[in-house]
Amino acid sequence: MSAAARTADPATDQTALAYALRWRVRSLRPGAHRGADTGPTGAFRRLVPFERSPDARRLDLRASLRDPFGGLYVRQFEQRSAASVQVLIDTSASTAFDAGHGSALSRAIALTRQIAAAVRTYGDALGLVAGAASARAERPPLRESADAVIEALQRLAPQGRGIDALLDAARTLGTRRRLVFVLSDFAFAPATLATLLEALAAHDVVPVRFGHEAWTQLPRYGLAELADLETGRRRLVWIRPGLRARWHAAEAAHREAVAALCRRHGQPLLDLPSALDVEAVSRHLLER
Structure with missing residues (x-):
């Protein structure tokens, strides 16, 4: 495993991201x-x-x-x-939800900036694909400035359903091993995640789930309007203890299904339910 230490970024006075590889790189660079x-x-x-x-x-x-x-x-x-690093970012409509510490997409973009800075430090190559049903931002390795693509990504409004763009990108990566970050809220069927992980079987995958603590903090009683950001459907619901318990059980079951799939493929899930913690991400990357 390559060694990497936590360092301070003097430009932002923040902890810089560090990552390590679990395999020996075969590269001429x-x-x-x-x-x-x-x-x-x-x-x-x-x-x-x-x-x-x-x-x-x-x-x-x-x-x-x-x-x-x-x-x-x-x-x-x-x-x-030198290695190759690929970032796959889910920009579907559900990633726009913000409970006060940043939407899933905004935190994914912030983490992508950290990844890009670390890639430059290590001298690695960076690829980036962001989208839902289709790609909305893309940076093939060594062709376009990563910063320019990230800036363009910040101007995009999350929209669409599914992760077909990420599946298409995964199938075109080839068999030469890369470090692949999958950044998403994973608010889609576990079967879709299984298909993505199978398409990335040749690579070292880091799934990062940007969740929200608000998903498990419903009141015991109250009237709430629930909206599905991807379909646009809305529903007025009377929250009561029985419904609250079923909601929490369904959320926990989905979260565990995602984590179990990642474990089954040997790629432990990093769950970030609140603000982005770069030090926690580095610790996960160095210790997994």
């Missing part, structure tokens, strides 16, 4: 992560017979002299390599 290939510099990996790596510059005289059969040995080093 030098970078900050542990590589799968050997190179001329980096951390010492092993000694190998000269015949396997005929490079006289890496000859280890001490190990060669200890061999009773007169064999020659050379040092191999771990190449530090």
